[in-house]
Amino acid sequence: MRIQFALPALILVTIASQSLAPIAKAETRSNPSMFNMEAVTCRELLLASSENRALMMSLFHGFFNGKKNETMFDVDRLAQLTDQIENVCADNPKRTLISVFQEYRGRSR
16 A cells, blocks of 8 residues: 655654654753654663654654655655664664664665
């Protein structure tokens, strides 16, 4: 199944900034409104509430879709990738989440 992603970026950024505020602040303490995607570890993903985990995964998938200029995506494929990424994170909690995404989203299509 393929659907077109139509959620306005402003809404996603607003939700993310409020919900993910406690995560990934190590390098951004001087500016609490900043969220550093490169600082999020797999451990932080795994310890997040189910809502924040889903939000983080959506944010990261959206980021990688944007990097590839993809406005359409396969929901089933993203669900499979999400499961794979979470499994890698469970085995490697010190890895950054973005490095796992780079590994798995770099080869997806």
